[in-house]
Amino acid sequence: METAPAKEDRYSRQVLFKEIGAEGQKRLTEARVVIVGCGATGSALASLLARSGVGTLRIIDRDYVEPSNLQRQSLFDENDARESLPKAIAAARSIARFNSQIEVDPQVADLIPATVDSLLGGFHLILDGTDNFETRYLINDYAVKNSVPWIYAAAVGGYSVTLSVLPGETPCLACIFPESPRGTVETCETAGILNSAVNLVASLAATEALKFLVGARSKMRRSLLSWDVWSDEHAELTAVTPRDSCRVCGGREFIHLAGTARPHITMCGRNSVQIHERERPVDFAELSSRLQPHGNVRHNEFVLKFWREPYEMTLFPDGRAIIKGTTDPAVARSLYARFVGS
Numbered sequence: 183m184e185t186a187p188a189k190e191d192r193y194s195r196q197v198l199f200k201e202i203g204a205e206g207q208k209r210l211t212e213a214r215v216v217i218v219g220c221g222a223t224g225s226a227l228a229s230l231l232a233r234s235g236v237g238t239l240r241i242i243d244r245d246y247v248e249p250s251n252l253q254r255q256s257l258f259d260e261n262d263a264r265e266s267l268p269k270a271i272a273a274a275r276s277i278a279r280f281n282s283q284i285e286v287d288p289q290v291a292d293l294i295p296a297t298v299d300s301l302l303g304g305f306h307l308i309l310d311g312t313d314n315f316e317t318r319y320l321i322n323d324y325a326v327k328n329s330v331p332w333i334y335a336a337a338v339g340g341y342s343v344t345l346s347v348l349p350g351e352t353p354c355l356a357c358i359f360p361e362s363p364r365g366t367v368e369t370c371e372t373a374g375i376l377n378s379a380v381n382l383v384a385s386l387a388a389t390e391a392l393k394f395l396v397g398a399r400s401k402m403r404r405s406l407l408s409w410d411v412w413s414d415e416h417a418e419l420t421a422v423t424p425r426d427s428c429r430v431c432g433g434r435e436f437i438h439l440a441g442t443a444r445p446h447i448t449m450c451g452r453n454s455v456q457i458h459e460r461e462r463p464v465d466f467a468e469l470s471s472r473l474q475p476h477g478n479v480r481h482n483e484f485v486l487k488f489w490r491e492p493y494e495m496t497l498f499p500d501g502r503a504i505i506k507g508t509t510d511p512a513v514a515r516s517l518y519a520r521f522v523g524s
């Protein structure tokens with residue numbers, strides 16, 4: 183019977199890297215990291231850190247795998263897309279196939295003010311695999327308030343950008359972007375995205391994470407670094423100390439944590455709307471038979487899919503739904519109310 187490889191063998195090449203060494207590797211084993219969002223950047227971050235031997239990884243994602251993800255979301259395969267597996271679950275399964283010696287805690291959930299403490303509490307470092315500024319400001323508020331370091335990472339088109347935030351020591355996201363660059367930001371839905379841009383930013387962020395986790399804090403980059411892999415334009419904005427007038431660092435006003443904001447309704451320009459008004463545990467088998475006469479329906483342990491032209495509803499066990507085929511919340515809500523309940 184085969185056994186898992188000895189830890190000494192598995193990490194031997196990383197331990198040889200003298201900045202990490204045996205002591206650094208031990209620290210990685212004891213490290214607890216949470217990754218928010220497991221799309222392209224989150225997949226790459228999770229893969230790198232899992233292979234590096236970070237002992238505990240929590241992966242939070244609210245979405246499910248689709249065929250259009252496979253070009254860049256490296257933890258997923260065609261079978262995950264066929265089954266519409268939640269990304270957090272698919273990521274945990276994928277990681278277990280190459281490193282069964284670490285703990286992966288998948289959370290199929292939306293990070294919102296009401297869930298931020300329970301989802302982010304108890305971790306040494308928070309990594310950004312999200313696709314929107316709203317969630318990043320929420321992470322930033324939580325991180326500064328609780329003095330937990332986090333690393334911002336984003337990619338769109340060929341462009342990628344990253345910033346490491348050490349609360350109280352370096353500028354936070356709001357020091358640099360007091361307002362979300364609304365209106366001018368392109369998304370991967372409009373500008374497309376190169377998988378190489380994703381891997382670049384994930385490599386930079388994962389390396390900063392390793393530096394932090396092994397105790398090489400002084401080696402961490404103190405700048406906002408951006409790089410376009412296609413045009414090869416790159417820029418570095420020095421970010422050494424927090425800005426006094428920052429509402430988060432200076433004012434300690436955590437407006438995003440206090441946010442009575444309801445769960446995000448829109449899904450990053452995806453012709454989809456998310457419905458999650460309240461916790462509503464759903465019995466998939468019972469609902470399946472009830473929906474049968476009204477369209478096509480199938481379910482597994484993690485999701486129920488219901489097709490009724492021109493809409494496609496994906497329902498999670500806690501009652502959250504993503505409705506594809508509309509960007510109008512009213513249309514999505516009425517569909518939900520009619521077929522799931524109000």
Ligand SMILES: [Zn+2]
Nearest residue numbers: 354357428431
């Ligand atoms: Zn700040």
